[in-house]
Amino acid sequence: MGDQAESTLISSNNHQVFRVVGLSLRLAAIPLCAASLWVMATNKQANESYGKVEFSDLPGLRYMVCISAISLGYSVVSILFACLGCVNNDWFFFISDQVVAYLMVTSGSAVAEVLYLAREGDRKASWSEACSYYGRFCDRTKVSLALHLAALLCFIALFLVSSYTVFSKFEAPSVSDSSKGVGE
Template structure:
């Protein structure tokens, strides 16, 4: 029975190595996804002879996604440096910042999804007509950027789960006190 804690510590140590490697892999995978989404959206524009030119900068939801994409890309690079250098208390830093980045990505992805919905369907109550039939390439590139953004979001959701496990596995579960025995006796 004395060997049990040593085995548990060994498994826990191996788990931590596996999860740290998984976290690093996810951070590396997020970089090209964030960069590609950012580039596709930032270069998205189309001109139409009848209606003029539309660019991502004309729509606040798309501008917001570009800003969040830049933050996510920067964070991915910085977090890899922090993970490799171990210069801060990585576990708490990653636990909090992975959540913040994931939440930002959810909000920006939702904003773009709304813009795309209105561009495809329009809004009859406010007399907005759909625009994707006139700006098809613009809408298609926006969809591609949103898909890449969503893939990066999945990386950050997985990173949040990994950072949660890495942080909270260091703590023991709270013990259940046996106070109920004293009450009934």
């Protein structure tokens, strides 16, 4: 077998392996996004002294619920597109996987800030910590954030897989011979 035919066979096998890895990561992201969404969307706690708190009371938590829903929907649709061959464009997945990963980073950061303020408070703004009064609410928020970050890791890995898939189709730039002059 010639070098070019062998190279084509290896490239085809690599593409299939990365396709399976990509589909597996998309499948893994679905229950993580769904669990994060469910835990946060059902998160509420009442306190006799201070009243009731729900996820919808805090914009950062609402944002994460929206992004978890978008990530979940994207995962399902991208699996369907990949399996049905509706979108046979690696660039689509490359860009979409990045966008979803970036959105998940921003929503995770927003929730981390809310959790930090709930645990530590902010003396300059005269905010006291709230987790001692709403412990179950804070604990469920932590669980939801952990699930969200696990889904984010799936999307980061997906981004790397889609990057490899897109850029493996291009040849590396050739190294010029530095012993020749520029004008030669």
